[in-house]
Amino acid sequence: MKRTGKESKHRILILGGSGFLGNAIYKELCSYFKTYGTYCISNKQFEKNHQFFQYNFEEDDIYEILDIVKPTIIISALRGDFSKQVLLHEHLAEYVFTQKIKLIFLSSANVFDAYSKYPSYENDKTLSNSIYGHFKIKIENILLRLPKKQVAILRLPMVFGSQSPRIHEIIKNIKEKEPVEVFPNLVMNVTSDDRLTQQIHFIINRNKSGVFHLGSNDLVHHDDFIKEIIETLTLEKAIYKHVYTTNDERYLAVLTKTNKLPKHLQFESTNILEELKIN
Numbered sequence: 001m002k003r004t005g006k007e008s009k010h011r012i013l014i015l016g017g018s019g020f021l022g023n024a025i026y027k028e029l030c031s032y033f034k035t036y037g038t039y040c041i042s043n044k045q046f047e048k049n050h051q052f053f054q055y056n057f058e059e060d061d062i063y064e065i066l067d068i069v070k071p072t073i074i075i076s077a078l079r080g081d082f083s084k085q086v087l088l089h090e091h092l093a094e095y096v097f098t099q100k101i102k103l104i105f106l107s108s109a110n111v112f113d114a115y116s117k118y119p120s121y122e123n124d125k126t127l128s129n130s131i132y133g134h135f136k137i138k139i140e141n142i143l144l145r146l147p148k149k150q151v152a153i154l155r156l157p158m159v160f161g162s163q164s165p166r167i168h169e170i171i172k173n174i175k176e177k178e179p180v181e182v183f184p185n186l187v188m189n190v191t192s193d194d195r196l197t198q199q200i201h202f203i204i205n206r207n208k209s210g211v212f213h214l215g216s217n218d219l220v221h222h223d224d225f226i227k228e229i230i231e232t233l234t235l236e237k238a239i240y241k242h243v244y245t246t247n248d249e250r251y252l253a254v255l256t257k258t259n260k261l262p263k264h265l266q267f268e269s270t271n272i273l274e275e276l277k278i279n
């Protein structure tokens, strides 16, 4: 028998539940689990939804929300000030440890952005030369000190999807006859909000943990992929701005070796393009 939200054993708190990914995760999980979210900027839609709490990690104490929700799983899908996010995750790690619950953290392929010559796998040592990558590594390292069963670190490549800020920006640039930036030397893998939310649902249902690399199985050049998106959406002719950061190819790709999800949750970059056609 399928569990309904009310019978389900989990109480899930999504930090950043109003964001692009946090909200996609909320919509995927809310019919199956008691699911709660946070938003930061005042917003009528979330004020009306009693599952949502207004929360600003720069000002507010997370313990108040934790005391009300008593989550069994926390999903961290935040953006914002790096050092304050690090502090928040130190507090979350302590709470997760003492309450014996689980934390799912959305990390990024950027934790490997100093390795430009190869794609990266789950057990590779992280190394970054960007501020963003450094910050994600710092939080990962705090979480990796917790018992393994209590943490899932999800490293994501660029996320596309019909409602993604990336696609919205491409459409806006074309409408306004502004150039669309492409990085011809960048070799990457990709994902979408739909694929990611299905994978997270599976990780929760099967109580999986550890480090996951959640991108397509194949690699694409950034410029080719963006051009294919524009063709797929049959948008008007775009003006491209080719940005070369190095002379050589640069990889920003997270592939799987040791912590694979089952076949039906794996995908290719063409699947992401096909989904854009449908939506």
Ligand SMILES: NC(=O)c1ccc[n+]([C@@H]2O[C@H](COP(=O)([O-])OP(=O)(O)OC[C@H]3O[C@@H](n4cnc5c(N)ncnc54)[C@H](OP(=O)(O)O)[C@@H]3O)[C@@H](O)[C@H]2O)c1
Pocket: 015, 016, 017, 018, 019, 020, 021, 022, 038, 039, 040, 041, 042, 055, 056, 057, 058, 076, 077, 078, 079, 080, 081, 106, 107, 108, 109, 156, 157, 158, 159, 160
């Ligand atoms: N999108 C991608 O391509 C991608 C790729 C790799 C990794 N990731 C990771 O996935 C996570 C989510 O990304 P996203 O694209 O969904 O971001 P997003 O749409 O910008 O959402 C960010 C969330 O953080 C909240 N937030 C911002 N400042 C806050 C503050 N001071 N206090 C409390 N909440 C605050 C926002 O709330 P309001 O909107 O209400 O202000 C929103 O809910 C991030 O950790 C990101 O690093 C994303």
